Amino acid sequence: MKRFLIGSVLISMSGMAAAAPVISEAWIPEQPPGAMASAVFLDMKNTSDKPEALVKAAAPGFKEVQLHKSIEENGMHKMIEQKEIAIAPHGETKLAPGGFHIMLIGPEKALVAGETVPVTLSFADGSSETLNVPVKKRPMMPMMKH
Amino acid sequence: MGFLQSPTAGFLFNSARMLRRGAWGAWLLSFALLTTACGQNAPSGNVNEQAIAPKRLAAFESHDLLVLRPVNPAISVPAADFMSVDGAIATPALFKDHWTLFYIGYTFCPDVCPTELTALAGLLPQLQKSLPDVHWQIVFLSVDPERDTPKRIADYVHYFDPKFLGMTGTRAMIDKVTQPLKAGYRVSPHAPGDTIYEIDHDTAYRLISPEGKMVAILPSPHDPAAMDQALVRFFKEVVQ
Secondary structure (H helix, E strand, O other): OHHHHHHHHOEEOOOOOOOOOEEEEEEEEOOOOOOOEEEEEEEEEOOOOOOEEEEEEEOOOEEEEEEEEEEEEOOEEEEEEOOOEEEOOOOEEEEOOOOEEEEEEEEOOOOOOOOEEEEEEEEOOOOEEEEEEEEEOOOOOOOOOO | OHHHHOHHHHHHHHHHHHHOOOHHHHHHHHHHHHHHHHOOOOOOOOOOOOOOOHHHHHHOOOOOOOOOEEEEEEEEOOOEEEEEOOEEEEEOHHHOOOEEEEEEEOOOOOOHHHHHHHHHHHHHHHHHHHOOOOOEEEEEEEOOOOOOOHHHHHHHHHHHOOOOEEEEOOHHHHHHHHOOOOOOEEEOOOOOOOOOOOEEEEOOEEEEOOOOEEEEEEOOOOOHHHHHHHHHHHHHHHHO
């Protein structure tokens, strides 16, 4: 419960005057048992006049956490590891199915809907935020771009 | 496009098109009239056994190639051996007595494969309702035999629908099937023993007939309602 409260408040570890990106709609799709990879999806809003970028994500209980982008090219799905995910000044970047995502690799135990995972996001301006991201079942109708 | 959603209007539209094609069209029209008279639930012969007529496949025009692309001529799935959690599986015997939607991927896939398998899980009950005579089968072929055991694949696909069939095989067997079906994939370079690597892969669903021939490709993004409509029309004009 304590962890939940801390996560909900979004602790800014170092961001001083610079307004850290505002994170919302964070969720992790529940994965099949034994699945070795999952993803974090969320929206990032940059309320400042300067370009911002997500440069690193970390979560306990995983072998590795990487920034990725899924792309569809000639009917082929590719995942490309990202050094950073940019957020334009006063812009918004969505991490969503079929696009950017934080890839959680090698979970110590299966993630089940209803649980939360503390995910720490580090930004280019040096600020970082930890939030407790809920695990949810995927909606039946996939939200995909047409 | 609204008028195409009405079976009658769609039928008249197609009939008019067939008439313009002369004798063949007229034959097809009379055939269509016959099957319509018999009702949609009484196809000529068993749809899960009969071979596809190449001429009817050739005559089929998709209303939206981004939803369904007929494969003409149909491409036979070669003989190959795979493993599922329930034992050995051989193509083309796997396809007998069923209409199959075939999808390739890998269980390490965090984003696209779960999305596509979720869409398939939503599509299947729709198809069972709109094409009740058809025995549907969903087959997932893992192109990642290094990491995907038959058990892992079964756990993975059964999460989306316990009726899904998951399998894999040796690289040679996988390629024997994916090459002629033009289901491309590419394993990213990694050191031996490295368990973290990605695989680029084709995301289409492939429609395979009971005689083991790929007759259509349904590319992503997958909209269950649009696919359902396209498949109903495909079955009406090509199969039943």
